[in-house]
Amino acid sequence: MSKAPAPVRDVGSTAVAEYLLGSSSAERERLLAQCELLRPASAALLDTIPLPPDADVLDLGCGPLGILDLLSERVGPTGSVTGLDTDRRMIGWARESVTELALGNVEVRQEALPPATAAEARYDLAHCRLLLINTPLPRRILDSMAAAVRPGGWVAVQEFDWATWQCDPPHPAWSRLKDLLAGVFGGDVHIGARLPGLLCEAGLTDIQVTAHAYYWQPGDRYQTLLLSFAHLFRDRLLRHTALTSEELDSLTSTLHDHLGRPHTTVRESLLVQARARKP
Numbered sequence: 380m381s382k383a384p385a386p387v388r389d390v391g392s393t394a395v396a397e398y399l400l401g402s403s404s405a406e407r408e409r410l411l412a413q414c415e416l417l418r419p420a421s422a423a424l425l426d427t428i429p430l431p432p433d434a435d436v437l438d439l440g441c442g443p444l445g446i447l448d449l450l451s452e453r454v455g456p457t458g459s460v461t462g463l464d465t466d467r468r469m470i471g472w473a474r475e476s477v478t479e480l481a482l483g484n485v486e487v488r489q490e491a492l493p494p495a496t497a498a499e500a501r502y503d504l505a506h507c508r509l510l511l512i513n514t515p516l517p518r519r520i521l522d523s524m525a526a527a528v529r530p531g532g533w534v535a536v537q538e539f540d541w542a543t544w545q546c547d548p549p550h551p552a553w554s555r556l557k558d559l560l561a562g563v564f565g566g567d568v569h570i571g572a573r574l575p576g577l578l579c580e581a582g583l584t585d586i587q588v589t590a591h592a593y594y595w596q597p598g599d600r601y602q603t604l605l606l607s608f609a610h611l612f613r614d615r616l617l618r619h620t621a622l623t624s625e626e627l628d629s630l631t632s633t634l635h636d637h638l639g640r641p642h643t644t645v646r647e648s649l650l651v652q653a654r655a656r657k658p
């Protein structure tokens with residue numbers, strides 16, 4: 380029987396949750412590669428958001444880069460971009476990116492957004508990408524983002540929904556591992572599907588949603604992302620599910636062989652993008 384923790388929900392804790400995937404150099408490298416992958420979709424999302432010439436914008440949970448570079452370009456020299464992240468190493472890497480890319484209008488700080496009740500409504504746009512899926516507090520974070528935006532400003536969110544994450548041909552090892560990982564991941568792996576409702580609950584209007592799908596083949600780095608997560612969450616899988624370490628090894632080795640076959644394709648999680656306006 381599964382001993383996995385209950386799926387994500389908003390709880391009363393005021394503590395800032397630890398980033399579930401850690402802040403190793405490997406995670407930095409993975410996130411920077413993901414920035415490249417998601418760049419066209421993120422740019423398309425920003426195309427749908429009209430900003431004033433001197434816009435003040437926020438990338439919350441920016442990680443080592445997030446969309447700071449895209450925002451910097453959008454707001455130009457008269458605008459300003461703030462990147463916030465609660466992880467010290469991530470902010471150090473974000474600072475390196477800002478310097479390397481000479482983003483003169485970007486400032487990054489190791490901070491969480493203040494709670495909605497203490498917010499100053501100053502931003503023209505508050506954005507986050509792949510933050511809510513990694514947190515047990517998605518509603519609270521969206522509320523604080525909505526509160527940090529001035530009336531008439533925008534909130535934009537990009538999150539994955541694991542629903543579409545499948546391999547073809549299907550394989551029972553994939554389904555088993557994915558189900559077990561979803562239970563121990565810590566955030567809601569279907570948060571992407573909930574974005575329109577969550578934005579509405581945060582009091583926002585003019586909600587517009589779109590989605591992007593990606594496909595992988597053997598040799599693509601994301602072909603084996605599920606196996607990377609199994610490695611990263613090995614301790615949790617062994618602690619919170621009925622899997623023995625031998626069973627986990629056998630599952631990952633079977634899946635590794637299947638994903639490496641020439642005709643196995645992986646359809647990625649759906650990247651859901653939603654943006655909404657503060658009345």
Ligand SMILES: C[S@@+](CC[C@H](N)C(=O)[O-])C[C@H]1O[C@@H](n2cnc3c(N)ncnc32)[C@H](O)[C@@H]1O
Binds near residue numbers: 463464490507510513
């Ligand atoms: C998956 S990473 C995404 C990074 C970046 N947005 C991107 O798309 O590449 C999530 C980031 O959110 C940060 N984070 C987690 N909880 C946070 C919070 N409450 N406030 C600010 N940052 C947070 C983590 O430290 C991590 O750097």
